[in-house]
Amino acid sequence: MYCIRPWLYVGNYRESLNYDLLYSCQIGAMLHLAEDVQQPNIVSRYIPVEDGQPLPFEQLKAGVEFARQEKAKHNRL
Incomplete structure (x- = not known):
C-alpha cells in the first residue's frame, strides 16, 4: 500500500482484503475499481472499471466525489 497524501493511500485488491493492514494505516474509506470488498467500520464504494x-x-465523477466527501469527513482513503 502506498501513501500518496496523508489522507490518501493506493493499494491493490489483495491489500483491500487485509483488515489488519487497513487498520494499521487507519483507513476509514475505500474506493474499489476491480471488486467490491466490504470491511467492518470502513465506508466502501464500488465503481466497476x-x-x-x-x-x-459519470463514473469518474462519482469516484472523485466519493473521495472528496470522505476526505471532508476526515476518513483516510
Whole structure:
C-alpha cells in the first residue's frame, strides 16, 4: 500500500482484503475499481472499471466525489 497524501493511500485488491493492514494505516474509506470488498467500520464504494475500456465521465465523477466527501469527513482513503 502506498501513501500518496496523508489522507490518501493506493493499494491493490489483495491489500483491500487485509483488515489488519487497513487498520494499521487507519483507513476509514475505500474506493474499489476491480471488486467490491466490504470491511467492518470502513465506508466502501464500488465503481466497476474494465481494463482497457474508457471510463465514462459519470463514473469518474462519482469516484472523485466519493473521495472528496470522505476526505471532508476526515476518513483516510
